[in-house]
Amino acid sequence: MSTIDQAAPTADTTKPVPGHVIYRRVLAERTSYALAAAGMAVGPQLDDSAWSYLASGGIGLGTLAWLYAKTKDPDHGLDTITRAQRAIPFLTAAGTYVANLITPGFNWWEVVAPAAWASLMGWMAPLTRSAGLVLELSKHQAQTDPARELTYTEFLAAKWAQATGDGTRLVSITPFSADRPDFEAVVVAQAGKAVPTFTEVQLAAAFDFPVGTVKMRPIQGSGPGRMRVVARPTTEDTERTAEGLRGLWETAVAAPGGAAPGVDLIDYRSEPHRIVLLVASPPGKEIRLPHTAICSAFGIDDPSRLVIETDGIRQGVVSVYKTNPLMKVRKATVEDLTMDSKGRVTIGVCHDGKPARMRLWDPGQGALRGITAGVTGAGKSVLQNLILAAEKRSGVVSWVGDVQGGMSLPEAEGRVDWFAKGPVETLLMLTAAHAVMKYRERLSNEMGRGDFALGRPWPLINITLDEINRLLSHPDEAMRKATAYLIADIQKTGRKVGIGIRLAVQSLHLKDLGDDDAIRQQGKVGALFLMRTASSSTKEMGLDGIAPAGFQMENIPARIYENGQIEALFSGKDDEDGESTAGMAYMFLDGRAKFMRTFFAEKVDGVYPDLIALYGDEPANGLTEGEAKAAQAGAAIYGVRHTNPYADCDTLAQAFSDVPGSERTAGPPAADGDDGEALAPSAGPFGIPFGGSNDPGEEPGLQDQILELLADGPQSLKKLREALPGFQPSSVSNACTQLKAKGLATTVKRGVWQRTDA
Numbered sequence: 001m002s003t004i005d006q007a008a009p010t011a012d013t014t015k016p017v018p019g020h021v022i023y024r025r026v027l028a029e030r031t032s033y034a035l036a037a038a039g040m041a042v043g044p045q046l047d048d049s050a051w052s053y054l055a056s057g058g059i060g061l062g063t064l065a066w067l068y069a070k071t072k073d074p075d076h077g078l079d080t081i082t083r084a085q086r087a088i089p090f091l092t093a094a095g096t097y098v099a100n101l102i103t104p105g106f107n108w109w110e111v112v113a114p115a116a117w118a119s120l121m122g123w124m125a126p127l128t129r130s131a132g133l134v135l136e137l138s139k140h141q142a143q144t145d146p147a148r149e150l151t152y153t154e155f156l157a158a159k160w161a162q163a164t165g166d167g168t169r170l171v172s173i174t175p176f177s178a179d180r181p182d183f184e185a186v187v188v189a190q191a192g193k194a195v196p197t198f199t200e201v202q203l204a205a206a207f208d209f210p211v212g213t214v215k216m217r218p219i220q221g222s223g224p225g226r227m228r229v230v231a232r233p234t235t236e237d238t239e240r241t242a243e244g245l246r247g248l249w250e251t252a253v254a255a256p257g258g259a260a261p262g263v264d265l266i267d268y269r270s271e272p273h274r275i276v277l278l279v280a281s282p283p284g285k286e287i288r289l290p291h292t293a294i295c296s297a298f299g300i301d302d303p304s305r306l307v308i309e310t311d312g313i314r315q316g317v318v319s320v321y322k323t324n325p326l327m328k329v330r331k332a333t334v335e336d337l338t339m340d341s342k343g344r345v346t347i348g349v350c351h352d353g354k355p356a357r358m359r360l361w362d363p364g365q366g367a368l369r370g371i372t373a374g375v376t377g378a379g380k381s382v383l384q385n386l387i388l389a390a391e392k393r394s395g396v397v398s399w400v401g402d403v404q405g406g407m408s409l410p411e412a413e414g415r416v417d418w419f420a421k422g423p424v425e426t427l428l429m430l431t432a433a434h435a436v437m438k439y440r441e442r443l444s445n446e447m448g449r450g451d452f453a454l455g456r457p458w459p460l461i462n463i464t465l466d467e468i469n470r471l472l473s474h475p476d477e478a479m480r481k482a483t484a485y486l487i488a489d490i491q492k493t494g495r496k497v498g499i500g501i502r503l504a505v506q507s508l509h510l511k512d513l514g515d516d517d518a519i520r521q522q523g524k525v526g527a528l529f530l531m532r533t534a535s536s537s538t539k540e541m542g543l544d545g546i547a548p549a550g551f552q553m554e555n556i557p558a559r560i561y562e563n564g565q566i567e568a569l570f571s572g573k574d575d576e577d578g579e580s581t582a583g584m585a586y587m588f589l590d591g592r593a594k595f596m597r598t599f600f601a602e603k604v605d606g607v608y609p610d611l612i613a614l615y616g617d618e619p620a621n622g623l624t625e626g627e628a629k630a631a632q633a634g635a636a637i638y639g640v641r642h643t644n645p646y647a648d649c650d651t652l653a654q655a656f657s658d659v660p661g662s663e664r665t666a667g668p669p670a671a672d673g674d675d676g677e678a679l680a681p682s683a684g685p686f687g688i689p690f691g692g693s694n695d696p697g698e699e700p701g702l703q704d705q706i707l708e709l710l711a712d713g714p715q716s717l718k719k720l721r722e723a724l725p726g727f728q729p730s731s732v733s734n735a736c737t738q739l740k741a742k743g744l745a746t747t748v749k750r751g752v753w754q755r756t757d758a
């Protein structure tokens with residue numbers, strides 16, 4: 001039996017005493033029962049039985065007389081029960097002892113009965129229980145009393161009941177931290193009554209906390225019979241900051257002429273590093289929360305410290321952080337990148353600590369499309385590699401078109417089913433994907449299928465096009481139109497046959513998407529990641545129709561500072577002293593905008609070893625046999641996709657010439673005025689000569705410099721690129737191809753060039 005039970009009051013008045021006093025009293029009472037039991041077993045066996053009769057009879061009769069005198073008044077109520085409880089040990093002991101006396105000889109039960117009596121009395125401790133003693137609570141006592149180690153929530157509840165004595169109860173007690181006394185709870189009044197009004201002094205005295213650190217507030221949606229108590233004795237600065245933000249909201253945000261006039265602050269709560277505001281616009285008004293203006297009202301110069309989320313109607317949540325919540329993010333694990341039953345993988349962390357999940361596909365919709373927008377250094381490559389590694393881990397066929405010649409996503413090369421380098425090969429990959437899509441459509445119609453089922457009978461194919469703006473804005477009109485047609489058609493119809501497509505661009509401006517609004521609108525239907533861009537408004541970023549109503553944001557800065565950017569400028573610190581924001585993004589999914597950051601990855605010698613390890617050593621997932629044939633017919637390059645060197649135009653031309661009917665390759669419907677004449681076997685798709693430049697234009701003087709380098713003997717393409725650091729690697733490769741077309745250079749073996757006059 002615990003001392004808290006033993007101390008439970010049964011009388012009207014109670015006597016608060018320290019816990020060790022109760023413990024010692026119970027111990028003494030139990031010891032006396034043990035000694036009495038020994039006497040009850042030995043006494044009847046002695047010769048002086050007359051004295052035994054007199055003693056036991058006297059105790060019994062005397063106790064009965066005392067009990068009668070104390071309980072003959074029926075109005076005593078609980079006193080009667082208390083007196084009877086105190087008489088129990090004496091009456092039962094006398095009865096047991098007399099029974100032993102009147103029994104001739106020695107019987108086994110004459111020992112068992114006293115022992116049983118002592119055990120029962122020791123468990124009940126009736127004398128202590130009837131004394132009306134309660135534990136005198138203090139924080140130190142609750143933590144150190146060896147007789148009863150109360151939990152902190154029990155201590156707080158008992159402390160409240162002892163301090164108020166008004167019948168209210170402290171429930172739903174939630175400590176903010178295991179190592180701090182700060183907590184929040186709910187005060188519940190008796191049925192039909194309201195919670196009394198307490199002053200700050202009374203609230204602080206109830207828990208022996210500093211004055212002003214305990215607050216009582218109404219609970220939204222509840223009546224006066226329930227109130228919320230927030231106690232922050234060790235983080236009063238945070239609470240004071242929250243109170244200050246509350247005042248600023250009312251005066252600088254919600255007031256007429258403020259940042260968001262009429263938007264009321266409904267409730268707020270404080271966390272160690274975050275203050276959360278619940279706000280709502282007036283009924284009938286759509287919520288509008290201008291990010292920049294609210295930052296200004298709160299004196300925040302780092303916009304990433306303020307996160308705004310709305311329901312798109314009239315309510316919103318504004319989170320204000322002490323520092324950027326995504327300064328440090330862990331590395332990804334294989335478990336993060338393994339697709340669950342809903343098609344989701346985890347690619348990072350949201351601002352509130354929740355996992356940032358995206359879908360590789362949707363069981364209800366099929367394959368997905370999407371767009372990732374961000375300038376150089378914003379973290380697009382890490383994000384794309386995380387998604388590609390997740391696709392490989394989850395059985396998805398990944399096709400990657402790196403229009404920048406393989407420089408954007410070098411980690412993916414050799415780890416995905418198709419890694420196309422440069423504009424020409426990317427265009428061929430799109431042609432093959434379109435052919436596979438038509439193949440799946442035809443068989444789906446024959447099978448009577450209306451939607452895609454994962455792995456039955458085809459795997460999911462996701463196409464990633466990095467730096468696609470280079471191809472959508474290509475100076476060659478035929479290439480530009482062909483690319484736009486293929487992307488738009490796969491976006492529109494690939495979903496139902498399990499072919500998704502994602503674009504990675506510098507921004508969402510139409511000029512970066514070839515002025516093709518259809519591509520932008522289709523891409524925004526899926527997952528949209530908006531990283532650091534060159535724009536500063538949702539309208540310029542092209543978020544119309546996807547950002548929640550009332551959502552506004554400032555562009556993510558290149559670097560963030562612990563004490564703010566202005567302080568860094570004032571103190572003269574260089575930009576290098578700040579923390580890079582690479583990987584931070586707004587993720588738009590299902591009509592919600594989530595501020596998140598991708599998992600951390602460290603670059604070593606130009607690549608990300610952590611991301612390479614996440615791909616795993618298993619072979620990349622590939623097409624079925626029928627799909628491979630369809631891809632080979634659509635673009636003959638599929639069969640040699642792993643051996644084709646970047647922009648080796650002769651190899652591409654040879655691949656086309658080896659395919660029957662290669663006089664004209666697959667592509668969009670003939671444009672008006674197209675006479676449909678066959679192209680020469682040496683021509684690429686849509687009439688683009690393979691001997692032409694793969695990049696827009698020719699680099700002045702590049703070919704002459706290459707010829708000078710080759711004058712010393714054969715050189716590998718890698719050494720040529722290293723010797724010409726001022727030129728893009730793709731330009732060096734194209735220049736070699738052009739020299740070969742002019743008859744000035746040739747290949748000794750794969751990837752090794754020499755002059756023809758050598």
